[in-house]
Amino acid sequence: MPSRWPIIAAVGRRRQNDARGYNGTVGGDELTEARYIDPGARTKRLAAAASVAVNVLLIAIEGAVAYFTGSLAVLADAGHSVFDLAASLFAYWGVAMASRPPDQSHPYGHAKFENFSSLVQVALVGLIAVFIAVEVGVRLATGHRLQVPTAAIAVVVATIVVDYLAARYLGRVARTYGSYALEADAFHFSTDLWAKGAALTGLLGGRLGAEWLDPAAALAVAAVMVYTAARLGLRTSLVLLDTAPSAAVEGEVRRILAEEMGPGTGYHSLRMRQAGKWVHLDVALDLPGHVTLAEAHDLACRISRRLCQEVPEVRDAVVYVEPYSHHQEPETDRVSGPPPDAR
Ligand SMILES: [Zn+2]
Ligand SMILES: [Zn+2]
Ligand SMILES: [Zn+2]
Known part of the structure; x- marks a missing residue:
């Protein structure tokens, strides 16, 4: 039913969606x-x-x-x-x-x-x-x-x-x-x-x-x-104002990321911001092109869970995956894992 008061109708719709x-x-x-x-x-x-x-x-x-x-x-x-x-x-x-x-x-x-x-x-x-x-x-x-x-x-x-x-x-x-x-x-x-x-x-x-x-x-x-x-x-x-969290929190996050970086992998574009006592973060993983989607997803999910479980401040960690070949040149802030096997 079209309302004579479009703004009120819009707010009402939003409330309904929120409640759903x-x-x-x-x-x-x-x-x-x-x-x-x-x-x-x-x-x-x-x-x-x-x-x-x-x-x-x-x-x-x-x-x-x-x-x-x-x-x-x-x-x-x-x-x-x-x-x-x-x-x-x-x-x-x-x-x-x-x-x-x-x-x-x-x-x-x-x-x-x-x-x-x-x-x-x-x-x-x-x-x-x-x-x-x-x-x-x-x-x-x-x-x-x-x-x-x-x-x-x-x-x-x-x-x-x-x-x-x-x-x-x-x-x-x-x-x-x-x-x-x-x-x-x-x-x-x-x-x-x-x-x-x-x-x-x-x-x-x-x-x-x-x-x-x-x-x-x-x-x-x-x-x-x-x-x-x-x-x-x-x-x-x-x-x-979305200031980055303390160096202590960043250190904990980077420690876990470093532990999860297997041979031939790396991460970059780590971004963190605060809300109340919480930290929200997102990060991109670089994986070798032969890794399957299921394997990449397993790794991303595990890292996300570890970050939330082991760093008490982290409320939400979005981990994004991309193949190395995606980059023409490596990202300037990339942290790489051990080199791939030379065999
Ligand atoms: Zn007072
Ligand atoms: Zn990348
Ligand atoms: Zn998933």
Whole structure:
């Protein structure tokens, strides 16, 4: 039925195709397909949901205390927690999307959603650091002195404990499953902890007559936040920009390829790129012309399986075969096996 809304109809068709069970892995290899099923998906999603819940709880507590005490400082912190909630929702979205299997619109899988989510989250942290610095500037320029009621201090101390526990828990899940999105979420909880620590230090300084301590601590935390956010942002951007994996991974891949190169064979055009914690690679094998298609396929399949099984980072290895005679001149990056028998 022709729709009056062609774009909506097209999206609907795409969704239908996506849902129909997509098999885009080369060779339909079960091992490669298994690599696209994330065993940590449930744990990661639970962790992200917990961080959303913690932020909702913090907003509720801070909002209630601000309402009953009329404290602007607590209200400002509740405002910050709304940012935190947005960031943790992004973490949840990234983790949930990344665990989807490959489909028509994302045949290489969804692992990069983690990197995109992480980039947005660290950008939010950078933005908050700028807010903190601007606030310090305004306070210094206007000579405004902070009046902080005891209730506000109690709330800050209580939420510091929550931030610490959340950062530790999320950090552990992120390390276990190599999750960029949860790593950024854990980092955000850490920065909240530092910022609140700085605020407490400033309050203490004010009581002890060291007025300079408040802006100094706030600026120091803002600087550390910007620095760390930039570092994490760069790391996740490199993955988004198809940067080659570490030399250690490349070394492992080349070791296996070298082991599989029999007499008179070689490989070239090894290409690797990252998605989330994974590496996707493709490589061309040069084989003698007399090798049968079945033999060539056996070798290519074995190499692909070994790469996926023995290098934990490799999710998908596409191995292409061609006869030596295909080349007028050898590829400049070709790595050759032992010379063919001279008999
Ligand atoms: Zn095959
Ligand atoms: Zn925050
Ligand atoms: Zn070749």
